[in-house]
Amino acid sequence: MTIEKQLRDYILENFLFTDDQSALNNDDSFLDKGIIDSTGILEVIYFIEEEFAFKVGDEEMIPENLDSVNNIVNFIQQKQNAI
Amino acid sequence: MAHDNSLINLLIDATKIRLRSDVPVGAYLSGGLDSSVLVALIHHYGDVPLRTFSIGFDDESLDESHFQKLMIRHMKTEHSHVQCFRQSIADNFIKTIWNTEMPILRTAPVPMSLLSGLVREQGYKVVLTGEGSDEVLGGYDIFKEAKIRQFWAKNQNSTLRPTLLKRLYPYLDLTKTQTLTYLKKFFGEGLEHPNLLYFSHILRWSTTAKCKEFFSTDLKNKVTEEVIEVMLQHFPKEMIDWHFFNRAQYLEAKSLMGGYLLSSQGDRMLMSNSVEGRFPFLDHRVIEFANKVHPNIKMKVLNEKYLLKRAMKQYLPESILNRSKQPYRAPDIPSFFERKSPEYIEELLSENMIRKYNYFDSSKVNLLCKKIRHGRAIGYKDNMALVGILSTQIWHHLFIENYRANFLSLQAQESLSSGMNVVGA
Numbered sequence: 001m002t003i004e005k006q007l008r009d010y011i012l013e014n015f016l017f018t019d020d021q022s023a024l025n026n027d028d029s030f031l032d033k034g035i036i037d038s039t040g041i042l043e044v045i046y047f048i049e050e051e052f053a054f055k056v057g058d059e060e061m062i063p064e065n066l067d068s069v070n071n072i073v074n075f076i077q078q079k080q081n082a083i
Numbered sequence: 084m085a086h087d088n089s090l091i092n093l094l095i096d097a098t099k100i101r102l103r104s105d106v107p108v109g110a111y112l113s114g115g116l117d118s119s120v121l122v123a124l125i126h127h128y129g130d131v132p133l134r135t136f137s138i139g140f141d142d143e144s145l146d147e148s149h150f151q152k153l154m155i156r157h158m159k160t161e162h163s164h165v166q167c168f169r170q171s172i173a174d175n176f177i178k179t180i181w182n183t184e185m186p187i188l189r190t191a192p193v194p195m196s197l198l199s200g201l202v203r204e205q206g207y208k209v210v211l212t213g214e215g216s217d218e219v220l221g222g223y224d225i226f227k228e229a230k231i232r233q234f235w236a237k238n239q240n241s242t243l244r245p246t247l248l249k250r251l252y253p254y255l256d257l258t259k260t261q262t263l264t265y266l267k268k269f270f271g272e273g274l275e276h277p278n279l280l281y282f283s284h285i286l287r288w289s290t291t292a293k294c295k296e297f298f299s300t301d302l303k304n305k306v307t308e309e310v311i312e313v314m315l316q317h318f319p320k321e322m323i324d325w326h327f328f329n330r331a332q333y334l335e336a337k338s339l340m341g342g343y344l345l346s347s348q349g350d351r352m353l354m355s356n357s358v359e360g361r362f363p364f365l366d367h368r369v370i371e372f373a374n375k376v377h378p379n380i381k382m383k384v385l386n387e388k389y390l391l392k393r394a395m396k397q398y399l400p401e402s403i404l405n406r407s408k409q410p411y412r413a414p415d416i417p418s419f420f421e422r423k424s425p426e427y428i429e430e431l432l433s434e435n436m437i438r439k440y441n442y443f444d445s446s447k448v449n450l451l452c453k454k455i456r457h458g459r460a461i462g463y464k465d466n467m468a469l470v471g472i473l474s475t476q477i478w479h480h481l482f483i484e485n486y487r488a489n490f491l492s493l494q495a496q497e498s499l500s501s502g503m504n505v506v507g508a
Contacts, residue, residue, distance in 0.1 A: 017447035
């Protein structure tokens, strides 16, 4: 499964409670669309750390890394390339 | 200073007249400022023995026993305590909905019925409680939040002003700028409309409205009117001229206090054990007085209930006056799912029953339950949604589906006490 698919499924299931793929675009801002609030972001971080086996540093917890499917995919790829 | 004396004198009298009774009168003692104020005033001015009642939680983040003990020692009250375990919430939830007679979004009423049960068990029938103080004298975080957002709205590009948001959650580690980015984004909603009558409540209302995502298609189609529009029609015309803080106080009193705190969480839980609650802070003279006081004296900068604290200085220990405010809450999701869920939960949240009652979308409820069982539902929204869905299912079961059995049979009350009997019926 691609990172993108894995993330989409996770966000759809856990924040939108649906398997309807049309409910989420990859560039939708989680904050602007009200998909994820300030506690929700912690859930996303737990998920990333668990599934992709790296720690998200405090300085990395910014919307540029975490606020859409695309942003997270880029962020994960960067982290994986750096290893 | 003149204000301090007026407030104290009013509160003394409001408390004293509520001690008049042909049966002994007790008081709730949460360990917070408001109940401590009442206990201190009874101690100094009441001619009744000081009898107090409190509730504690096994969950440390919710428990205030430390402050309760401090007040008990300080005022030398005769005290009774009941411990609320997570299991107690699940065990008493059906009975609670029987008494609220409506769905709820928080489990907080459940411990309140355990508390009134304790009062009754100890032979008391009347208690004084601190209800209304936060609304009348400016105590809630939602007022603080509104104040910060108003201040920020005046200079939206300021990078400094939103850092005040950290003051809202002293228990969170918000020293890191990254977390602030998220807070700013969240609390920044509606910032461009600082003059909106319900500016203070936009965030709470929009967060709570997210629960509607779980509605079934049929329910969504039926609920077409915007609740805010309906509420707007009932706001007084002169509200437009009020200070934003007074608007927030008014909204809070008219919405959450009247509709929920005094009802589902208040009188209905008291009366479930035939205990009468009396509320000195809701004495009309106290309210009229507080309404004339400028908001900046009720909440000085971000110091909530400043006037009350100043007025009570000689009566209360420093540690109670200066403690940080803790909202009263009870455990929600963990009460129902931590160990094995009670059978009624499995049954009422099953796909079958969700479809049958048709208020909610069964596949969404299913995914919510799956998330909960994975231990991943930690947010405020998920907790509200679960309690809302579960209480609606129970409510339908008790009052619609089994209307005949529950209201026409004399055994109904008895079978309720054992919970599962009713659901299984």
